[in-house]
Amino acid sequence: MNDIIRTHATHGTAAVELGPHAPKPTALTEGLTEVSASTWSNGRIDTGLWECTPGDFTAERNGYTEICTILSGRVTIEVEGQQPEEFGPGDVMVMPSGWKGVWRVHEPLRKHYTVIDD
Structure with missing residues (x-):
């Protein structure tokens, strides 16, 4: 059966409070x-909200692929050897396992993420 399993409603994700922020280790x-909050996980796949x-x-x-949709804010992603790309609300990014880059966050950023372990 293909029933939808609803474990956590994320309607109006721009207003969901994620809790207190902490310093980013790679800043x-x-x-x-x-800050981030997982909304669902099955051990190999994790999905939730993140902001910075x-x-x-x-x-x-490393060891996982991330797919994310920008919900609010703007960011420029820089990957060595490629042109920088700017992303904003509604944009989707895929960062495959092995991806490496720099995030330049221009204004408070919120995304919905899905991480898939290799």
């Missing part, structure tokens, strides 16, 4: 913080 900008304050940070996707 290049002093004071940059982040403006600034720059490095990121790598």
